Amino acid sequence: MLAFVIRRFLQSVVVMLAVGLIAFAMFRFVGDPVNQMVGVDTPQAEVERLRAALGLNDPMLVQFGRFILNAAQLDFGISYQFRQPVTRLLAERAPATLELAFTAAGFALVVGVLMGVYSALRRDSVLARVFQAVSLVGVSLPTFLIGILLIYLFAVQLGWLPSNGRGETVTLGGWWTTGLLTRSGLRALILPAITLGLFQMTLIMRLVRAEMLEVMRTDYIKFARARGLRTRVIHFGHALKNTLVPVITIAGLQLGSIIAFAIITETVFNWPGMGLLFLKAVHNVDIPIMAAYLMLIGFLFVTINLIVDLAYGLVDPRLRIALRS
Amino acid sequence: MNLQGPGMAEPVISVRDLVVEFVTRRGVLRAIDGVSFEIAKGEVLGVVGESGAGKSVTGAAIIGLIEPPGRIAGGEIRLEGARIDNLPAEAMRRIRGRRIGMIFQDPLTSLNPLYRVGDQLVETILTHTGLSPRAARARAIDLLAEVGIPAPERRIDGYPHEFSGGMRQRVVIALALCAEPDFIIADEPTTALDVSVQAQIIALIRRLCRERGTAVMLVTHDMGVIAETADRVAVMYAGRIAEIGPVRDVVKHPLHPYAKGLMGAIPTLASEAEELVQIPGAMPRLDRIPPGCAFNPRCALAIARCRTERPEPIAPHPAIARREHVEPGHRVACHLAEAPQ
Amino acid sequence: MPHPTSEEGKGLVGGGHGGRVARLIDSDILLSLRASGLTMVAAVIVVAMFLGAAFAPLIAPFDPFDPAKIFLSDASIPPRWQEGGDPRFLFGTDDQGRDLYSAILYGLRVSLVVGGLGVLLAAAIGITLGLVAGYLGGRVDAIIMRIADVQLTFPAILIALLIDGVVQALLRGHAREETAVPVLVISIGLSFWVQYARTIRGSTLVEKSKDYVAAARLVGLPAPVIMIRHVLPNVIGPVLVILTINLGLAIITEATLSFLGVGLPPTQPSLGTLISIGNKYLFSGDWWIVAFPGATLAILVLAVNLLGDWLRDALNPKLR
Numbered sequence: 001m002l003a004f005v006i007r008r009f010l011q012s013v014v015v016m017l018a019v020g021l022i023a024f025a026m027f028r029f030v031g032d033p034v035n036q037m038v039g040v041d042t043p044q045a046e047v048e049r050l051r052a053a054l055g056l057n058d059p060m061l062v063q064f065g066r067f068i069l070n071a072a073q074l075d076f077g078i079s080y081q082f083r084q085p086v087t088r089l090l091a092e093r094a095p096a097t098l099e100l101a102f103t104a105a106g107f108a109l110v111v112g113v114l115m116g117v118y119s120a121l122r123r124d125s126v127l128a129r130v131f132q133a134v135s136l137v138g139v140s141l142p143t144f145l146i147g148i149l150l151i152y153l154f155a156v157q158l159g160w161l162p163s164n165g166r167g168e169t170v171t172l173g174g175w176w177t178t179g180l181l182t183r184s185g186l187r188a189l190i191l192p193a194i195t196l197g198l199f200q201m202t203l204i205m206r207l208v209r210a211e212m213l214e215v216m217r218t219d220y221i222k223f224a225r226a227r228g229l230r231t232r233v234i235h236f237g238h239a240l241k242n243t244l245v246p247v248i249t250i251a252g253l254q255l256g257s258i259i260a261f262a263i264i265t266e267t268v269f270n271w272p273g274m275g276l277l278f279l280k281a282v283h284n285v286d287i288p289i290m291a292a293y294l295m296l297i298g299f300l301f302v303t304i305n306l307i308v309d310l311a312y313g314l315v316d317p318r319l320r321i322a323l324r325s
Numbered sequence: 326m327n328l329q330g331p332g333m334a335e336p337v338i339s340v341r342d343l344v345v346e347f348v349t350r351r352g353v354l355r356a357i358d359g360v361s362f363e364i365a366k367g368e369v370l371g372v373v374g375e376s377g378a379g380k381s382v383t384g385a386a387i388i389g390l391i392e393p394p395g396r397i398a399g400g401e402i403r404l405e406g407a408r409i410d411n412l413p414a415e416a417m418r419r420i421r422g423r424r425i426g427m428i429f430q431d432p433l434t435s436l437n438p439l440y441r442v443g444d445q446l447v448e449t450i451l452t453h454t455g456l457s458p459r460a461a462r463a464r465a466i467d468l469l470a471e472v473g474i475p476a477p478e479r480r481i482d483g484y485p486h487e488f489s490g491g492m493r494q495r496v497v498i499a500l501a502l503c504a505e506p507d508f509i510i511a512d513e514p515t516t517a518l519d520v521s522v523q524a525q526i527i528a529l530i531r532r533l534c535r536e537r538g539t540a541v542m543l544v545t546h547d548m549g550v551i552a553e554t555a556d557r558v559a560v561m562y563a564g565r566i567a568e569i570g571p572v573r574d575v576v577k578h579p580l581h582p583y584a585k586g587l588m589g590a591i592p593t594l595a596s597e598a599e600e601l602v603q604i605p606g607a608m609p610r611l612d613r614i615p616p617g618c619a620f621n622p623r624c625a626l627a628i629a630r631c632r633t634e635r636p637e638p639i640a641p642h643p644a645i646a647r648r649e650h651v652e653p654g655h656r657v658a659c660h661l662a663e664a665p666q
Numbered sequence: 667m668p669h670p671t672s673e674e675g676k677g678l679v680g681g682g683h684g685g686r687v688a689r690l691i692d693s694d695i696l697l698s699l700r701a702s703g704l705t706m707v708a709a710v711i712v713v714a715m716f717l718g719a720a721f722a723p724l725i726a727p728f729d730p731f732d733p734a735k736i737f738l739s740d741a742s743i744p745p746r747w748q749e750g751g752d753p754r755f756l757f758g759t760d761d762q763g764r765d766l767y768s769a770i771l772y773g774l775r776v777s778l779v780v781g782g783l784g785v786l787l788a789a790a791i792g793i794t795l796g797l798v799a800g801y802l803g804g805r806v807d808a809i810i811m812r813i814a815d816v817q818l819t820f821p822a823i824l825i826a827l828l829i830d831g832v833v834q835a836l837l838r839g840h841a842r843e844e845t846a847v848p849v850l851v852i853s854i855g856l857s858f859w860v861q862y863a864r865t866i867r868g869s870t871l872v873e874k875s876k877d878y879v880a881a882a883r884l885v886g887l888p889a890p891v892i893m894i895r896h897v898l899p900n901v902i903g904p905v906l907v908i909l910t911i912n913l914g915l916a917i918i919t920e921a922t923l924s925f926l927g928v929g930l931p932p933t934q935p936s937l938g939t940l941i942s943i944g945n946k947y948l949f950s951g952d953w954w955i956v957a958f959p960g961a962t963l964a965i966l967v968l969a970v971n972l973l974g975d976w977l978r979d980a981l982n983p984k985l986r
Contacts, residue, residue: 015816026832136975140968142918142938144925145960148945152956156948163949219434225390226429227449227500228422237448238437245439253819260824267926268945282831282928290835294828301819 008309012302017068019298023291024067027077028060076292081284086292090274095177096166097266097273101259103189104197108258109251112201113244116208120216120243121235123209131205138202143261147195147268154191162188164270196265200254207250212243252308256301335406336363337508337540338387338425343410344399345379345386345564347611354611356382356395358564361638364508367538369531371555371572373548373587375608379564380544384510386410387542388425389417405507423453426501428530430513432493436485442469442496443481446503453504468499472529491522498529508540515550527554548587552576557654560584563608563619566638570655578649580641580657583620618660626661636660708972715966719775726768727756731933745954757958760943766954769940770962776936777963780847781917784854785909788916791855792862793905797893799863800870811867814860822857823919829853830928846930850923854916861908869901907981911974914967921963937963 034050051057055066070076076086115135119128141149155163167188169177179185215221216239224234263275270276274293281289345357357379364370372380385391387402389409402410409420421427429435437445446465450456456464462481469477472495485493494514501509511530515523531554534541543555551558552572559569560581568581579585586604606623609615615622621631641651641662648665718725728735745758757766799810817825830853837845873879874897882892923929924938925945932939937959944956 018816136971137968140914140971141964142921142925142967144922145941145964148941148948148956148960152948152953156953219429219431220437222390223427223429223435223497223500224437226388226421226427227452227503228418228420229448229452230418233448233452238440241439242437256819257821257824260821263824263827264922264926279926279928282835285835287835290831297820297824305819 005310008306012306015302016295016298019295019302020068020071021064023071023294023298024064026294027067027287027291028056028063071292071295076295077288079281079289080286081281081289082286086288089277089289090292090296091175092177093272093274093277096179096271097259097262097275099179100189100192100196100265100271100273101255101262103193104195104265105200105251105255105258106197107193108197108200108204108254111197112204113208113247115201116205117212117235117240117243119205120209120212123213135202135206138198139206143195143199143264144268146198147191147265150191150195151268161191163191166272192265192269192271195268196258196262199261200251200258203254204247204251208243208247211246212239215239215242218242248311249308252304252311256297256304259300260297336365336403337368337405338542339363339403339406340383340387340400341403342400343383343386343397343402345382345391346396346398348394348396351612355398355614356564356611357386358614359400360561360564360566361400362559362566362569364540364542366507366540367534368557369534369541369543369555371551371558372542372544372561373546373551373558374561375546377608377611378561380546380561381512382564383561384427384512384542384544387508388421388427388510390421419453422449422501422506423504424506424508426504426506426509428494428497428501428509428511428514431517432490432497433517435497436493438485441482441484442488446481446496446500449500449503464503465499468502469496471533472496472499472502473525474499490518491525494518494522494526495529498526498533502533505537506539508542509534510542510544512544513546514543516545516547523550530554548576560587563614564611565619566658567620568655568657568659569638570657571652574652574655578651578655580645580649580651580655580662581620581659582624582626582661584657618658628660630660634660636663639663702976705972705976708969708976711965711969712973715774715962715969716778718771719778722768722771722775726765726771728765728768730764730769730772730935744952745958748954758952758954760940760955761947761952766940766958769935770937770959773935773937773940773959774962774966776847776930776934777917777920777938777966780850780854780920780930780936781913783851784916784920785858785912787851787855788858788912789862789905789909792859793866793898793902795859796863796866797870797898797901800867801874801889801893801897803871807867810863814863818860822915823922826853826857826919827923827926827928829856830923834928843931843934846934850920850929853923854919857919858912858916861912862905865904865908866901869904870897873897873900903981907974907978910970910977914970914974917963917967917970937966 034047034054034056055063058066074087076090078084079086079089082089115131119125119131122128138146151163154161162184165188166177166179167184167186168182169179169185170181171177179189221234221239224238229238260275262271262273263279265271266273266275267279274296277289278293280286281293340363341361343357343360344355347354347356360379360383362370372383374380382391382395385395386397387409389412391397397410400410401408404420404424409417412420436442443462443465446468447458447461450461450464451458454461454464466477466481469481474480474492474495480488485496488496494517498514509530514530515526518526527550530541530543533539543551545551555572557570558572558575560567560575560579560583562583568575568579568584575584576588579588583604604623609619609622615632617630617632617634618624618627618636621627624631636658638656638658639662640646640653640656641649642664644665645651645662646655723729743759743763745756748758757770759765760769795810795814799807830849833845833849833853837849879892879896882896887895920929920936921938921941924936925942927942930936930939932943935943940959941956941963944952944954944959947953947955
């Protein structure tokens with residue numbers, strides 16, 4: 001088990017170094033960082049002095065090492081457009097993105113599993129067919145179009161929910177801003193969370209349905225019936241537990257996707273999160289923010305992958321044993 | 326018509342004119358077409374036949390696990406005299422596991438891999454008895470000991486994958502015995518096991534039934550297993566019973582041409598030198614069962630009547646019975662056995 | 667329990683070399699197409715949209731790129747059947763006075779070209795790498811498949827966004843109109859190759875061990891010739907299904923990037939760009955500017971996905 005954990009951890013580090021290399025290459029070669037800091041009339045000697053001071057004349061490997069070390073200490077330099085440390089900019093916007101992402105993930109998981117289980121157990125019912133149709137549409141419609149549709153229906157036509165921003169937020173512990181404690185904050189969260197979670201919800205629903213139908217055909221479910229167990233126990237004990245093992249993996253991996261896809265949702269709803277910051281950085285060629293965001297997303301994916309792999313071992317005893325020996 | 330085996334009062338299970346159909350896009354297929362038999366307390370009825378002959382479907386029908394598109398389309402099934410084929414789902418569920426147990430073919434797949442062996446035993450015991458969880462666990466350990474699992478108090482907390490194939494089949498048997506059922510359907514219980522383990526499992530089933538007086542329907546395509554274990558045997562072909570009777574009698578003196586071929590296929594030391602009898606052709610698909618006797622296209626002895634009139638399982642003509650040394654209780658569905666040629 | 671259909675299945679599975687292509691032409695597939703009304707509708711829609719895009723200059727009543735024909739006085743006219751509609755403009759006009767129907771036809775053309783080329787590029791990259799990885803094996807295989815594994819953990823749309831964003835940043839708006847399409851195609855190509863590579867590698871590994879490859883080697887044919895002439899035809903089958911399924915994804919990716927403002931510029935609008943423009947007028951009541959491009963995009967992707975699903979099922983008899 002320990003060997004497995006160490007091996008997976010080292011793999012993750014290698015992937016992170018690769019992502020770091022890409023971020024570094026962007027940082028170093030896409031637009032000279034010095035040119036961003038000086039004016040057109042700065043004398044050439046001054047430019048050279050700055051270059052040396054920033055260590056841009058050092059060997060590449062040294063520069064890369066420095067970049068990685070700084071990144072490990074969460075230092076990604078100064079944003080070109082805001083003239084502020086990138087880390088602070090990202091930290092200010094992280095709560096907005098995280099609250100949105102986790103709400104969307106919770107929505108996707110709960111509703112997706114419920115719909116999936118229902119359409120597996122009542123596969124020929126009208127509602128199950130409706131769910132299937134919804135899932136096909138959910139997979140086919142681009143996220144931003146869903147957002148626009150929801151805004152048009154619930155904000156423009158019905159006027160029930162706000163269409164942009166986070167609403168009123170409360171600051172917790174001096175730095176975490178939350179919209180979960182105010183009425184307007186919660187109202188503002190509904191549409192973006194549904195928009196962001198809808199695709200994952202349909203994905204989870206399809207997965208749960210397919211997986212559960214598969215499990216229901218297995219011998220151990222037939223045997224559980226033959227033992228006279230109650231239908232409820234068979235469906236929600238045996239079948240669901242076996243269904244959820246692979247679902248956990250996919251759902252866990254989807255969390256990374258949700259945070260990444262927040263870029264789109266945040267743009268549609270003008271949600272003041274990291275995704276919106278990243279997109280603005282792309283428009284303004286603000287390389288430090290782009291590089292930092294890339295590393296952040298890379299880190300998230302690698303970490304989530306690692307956790308999911310390890311959690312999988314905890315849930316499935318077969319794997320747990322295989323790892324122990 | 327009296328199909329009872331020798332020397333018994335009320336049979337534990339009685340199946341009469343059972344018809345099971347599957348509704349498919351290409352029409353209704355009859356998987357079981359008019360099957361009748363009875364099994365007495367403590368008796369083992371072996372059911373043999375090729376795959377697709379309807380052995381497993383018969384078992385599934387008795388325990389009420391025929392799922393759509395399948396359905397019981399006719400006949401009746403009685404458990405100790407009371408009809409069970411038309412019970413509501415919930416009432417039938419209470420019978421499953423408590424009064425009728427079932428042992429599946431593949432012990433590797435019949436246990437839920439994510440549940441401890443003990444959990445699966447305890448949940449079954451709790452479902453069917455009023456025992457406390459603590460008492461249920463004690464009973465689970467007793468059951469594991471009874472089916473021959475060493476160190477049961479430790480093994481009870483193991484997961485199925487930690488057991489060998491033979492040990493898992495013992496666990497499956499323990500699960501079938503949880504509520505001391507009157508009747509057990511064992512559906513190919515040894516097919517998936519190593520030959521050396523097969524004999525142990527058969528001996529175990531045999532011992533447990535002797536001790537408890539449980540009736541057993543042993544479904545298999547292995548005539549060797551039947552010869553060793555069963556009291557009586559039913560030979561099935563294309564959803565019908567071709568021949569049924571005391572096991573030694575049917576093995577030694579088969580009357581149905583198909584049963585003769587089947588018995589000829591048992592390799593024994595004595596018959597090693599002899600050529601194995603091969604039946605030409607294959608069993609028909611369910612949608613291609615010919616009229617008359619289902620076996621007639623493959624039968625070397627078929628007469629005109631075999632192609633039009635369906636034979637019913639009856640006692641052979643006394644002259645034939647005498648000639649072939651057939652014992653009472655031996656029935657065959659063959660026109661040739663109805664009168665001496 | 668009996669499996670009455672198992673024998674049918676067997677006949678379809680055992681195809682041998684090129685079996686999949688044969689199966690595609692097999693009348694069975696046309697039968698299943700006719701059997702599914704929804705798929706039939708989807709096929710008609712896809713064909714109609716392809717034709718509409720291909721012949722946009724002939725069909726469209728206006729040239730949305732000709733500033734001489736666009737008048738601000740025609741701006742924001744609702745669809746023809748609405749009050750205040752103008753018979754010249756079927757779906758109304760946008761804020762610049764452009765005919766939406768014409769703009770959609772041209773936008774569809776851009777979306778399909780970018781999506782189609784992107785998917786083809788992805789297939790080309792994936793097939794090449796998969797073939798090389800599977801055939802050569804060893805370290806080459808390990809490196810290619812490791813990269814594929816890592817890339818697979820990130821959503822393709824995110825990778826496309828990153829590549830596209832970085833390249834756009836690199837070019838700093840220089841000649842954006844000329845570079846936008848190739849940049850998008852490359853972004854999509856680099857984001858979607860993994861699935862092809864994995865599939866092709868898997869079947870290449872199987873084919874490699876067969877006698878005809880050994881024979882070709884014995885004759886002394888060079889590896890590239892064996893790969894392209896002998897192995898490729900036998901492993902290419904599933905690519906068609908992935909192509910169809912990925913086409914929908916690629917179109918969505920392009921639309922999303924354009925919506926986010928890093929794809930096609932407003933001077934060369936795709937469906938995504940049109941939606942992005944229309945989104946600004948959602949609150950002013952000019953719903954049609956976003957609704958028609960949005961509906962076109964949704965119907966296109968839905969139809970392509972339906973076709974993809976059907977194709978996958980039809981070529982995989984086990985699923986039926």
